[in-house]
Amino acid sequence: MGERGVCVSGAERCRSDSVTIMPTLKQKKKALANPQSAAGVTLVGWRGVTVEVPEDWSPTAVSGEGASGYVRIASPDTRVLEIKWEEARGSKADVPRALARYVKTLERAARKARQTLVWRERPKQLSAIRPQRQRPIPYAWEAGRKAYGCIWQCQECNRLVIAELVGEPGDDLSLAPAILRSIQEHGENSWTTWALYGFAVDAPSRFALEGKILRTGHQCLQFRERTRSIQADRWGLASVVLRSVDLKDWFLSQQGGRLNRYRYQFEEAEVNGHPALRLWGPERPLPGLMRALGALFSFSWPAWWIRGYVWACPQANKIFAITSTERKRDQLAEQVVGRMRCHEASGAQSC
Ligand SMILES: [Zn+2]
Ligand SMILES: [Zn+2]
Numbered sequence: 001m002g003e004r005g006v007c008v009s010g011a012e013r014c015r016s017d018s019v020t021i022m023p024t025l026k027q028k029k030k031a032l033a034n035p036q037s038a039a040g041v042t043l044v045g046w047r048g049v050t051v052e053v054p055e056d057w058s059p060t061a062v063s064g065e066g067a068s069g070y071v072r073i074a075s076p077d078t079r080v081l082e083i084k085w086e087e088a089r090g091s092k093a094d095v096p097r098a099l100a101r102y103v104k105t106l107e108r109a110a111r112k113a114r115q116t117l118v119w120r121e122r123p124k125q126l127s128a129i130r131p132q133r134q135r136p137i138p139y140a141w142e143a144g145r146k147a148y149g150c151i152w153q154c155q156e157c158n159r160l161v162i163a164e165l166v167g168e169p170g171d172d173l174s175l176a177p178a179i180l181r182s183i184q185e186h187g188e189n190s191w192t193t194w195a196l197y198g199f200a201v202d203a204p205s206r207f208a209l210e211g212k213i214l215r216t217g218h219q220c221l222q223f224r225e226r227t228r229s230i231q232a233d234r235w236g237l238a239s240v241v242l243r244s245v246d247l248k249d250w251f252l253s254q255q256g257g258r259l260n261r262y263r264y265q266f267e268e269a270e271v272n273g274h275p276a277l278r279l280w281g282p283e284r285p286l287p288g289l290m291r292a293l294g295a296l297f298s299f300s301w302p303a304w305w306i307r308g309y310v311w312a313c314p315q316a317n318k319i320f321a322i323t324s325t326e327r328k329r330d331q332l333a334e335q336v337v338g339r340m341r342c343h344e345a346s347g348a349q350s351c
Contacts, residue, residue, distance in 0.1 A: 045195035052182035079167040088160035110143040117143040148176035157186035201232040202339040233321040276311035307333040315343035
């Protein structure tokens, strides 16, 4: 698992240039004991790895580009979930070898802190948490803090994954089996799920994350594949925002500037049972010289069409917008919107 393995304790050990420390967004505080009840669970998804955690837990650090990755998710108390993965060769020895390296890292850290590492392999609380074909080795350790974790290798994507829930000696780690069981280390059918703070978007796997805005009232994820792009936005407090202005005017006040390059129009549509606006239009023709300059000085080659959907979800009290810049015949925005669930079917608050 590389030099560090999963952090033994605290954040500092995991900080490196490739890890982004995430902002703290105001979240609903709802203590939930059972992560399997749909109402109390939120999905966190990063670079193809997804996990279900209680909805008041938040990602606090994520890795950048690359074959290996890292996500840290913190509870409102002192429990922390860490998931680390890397592309492996796929040989049978990978899992035990990586685990042995990790135990050494833990032992070294314990020695430094003058603590004794108590290591248990395959504790009965963690039996049958991963499919056997992934050759999982669940474990538990104690050394100042305590943890339940598992290491495995996916036969399909070859990712070698180590995930553990760490807490203080008095912490209740009974969520560990459900959380470890919920981890998926690759997307499905060339779609990657990105999910942060309850905002979940599926993007085609060949699209890379280009930018993100994560504020309490507005989250935005931007994806790009060469000249094509997808932007997913979510704003809070829809009922307050839309009290005095209609959805179209409000959306244009937010993103009208970005749309100026296009000769777009709106029409009525429906998303997940909500009234929605569909927008589409071709790029405005630019004089040849400006087009050439734009291409020289901008990373983004002029796109041909913009398409998108904007809608308010009363169940979640949020406004959503998915826009794509694409070729005339592409269906990017339609496909992304078609895979989105803006609210739980049960009518739960999470979106
Ligand atoms: Zn996999
Ligand atoms: Zn909805």
